Amino acid sequence: MFLISTDYFQIKKTKNKGRGVFCKKEIKDKIIIGEYTGEKIKIAEYDLEKDKLGLYLMYLNDTYAIYPDLTKVDIHLINHSCEPNCKIVNSKGHVYFKAIKNIKVGQELTILYLLPPNDGLCNPCTHSCHCGRKKCTGTMHLL
Secondary structure (H helix, E strand, O other): OEOOOOOOEEEEEOOOOOEEEEEOOOEOOOOEEEEOOOEEEEHHHOOHHHOOOHHHOEEOOOOEEEEOOOOOOOHHHOEEOOOOOEEEEEEOOEEEEEEOOOEOOOOEOEEOOOEOOOOOOOOOOOOEOOOOOOOOOOEOEOO
8 A cells, every 4th residue: 555645656657567666746765655465375375376466466575475466556556676766565464565765756756666586487588677777687686
C-alpha cells in the first residue's frame, strides 16, 4: 500500500514495462514510499513455474513471500531499474520501498528487483531489463 499521498505519484503506461509509478510532486530522499502487502505464501509450497506473473512475488523471509492483489493499483507497480531511485527494506515482517535519492517530477519510481543470479536455471530467461539506463545490465538478475 502506498504510504505517500496520491499528490506525489501517478500510474502511467510505460514504453516497454507495462504500467509504472511516476512522480507528480518531488519525493525527498529517505521517504518511505509504501509497504508491499498481499497474501503471505509459503515459498516451499509455491510453484513459480506455473506463475506467468511471478515477478510480483516479493521475498519476506526464508519461509514466506508476499503476493499482491494484482487487481489493485498499488506499490507492486513500481518497476525494476539497474539504477533505481528506491530500495527494498525488509524490517520486522514488513517490506517497504524507500526513496534513496530525491525523485523529481516526471521521473519513474524504480527498484532493483534483486532476482537471484541466473545460473542457467532460468532458461529461456524472460527477465530481460528494459530500463534504458547507462549502466543497464540487460537483466533483472543479480550478476
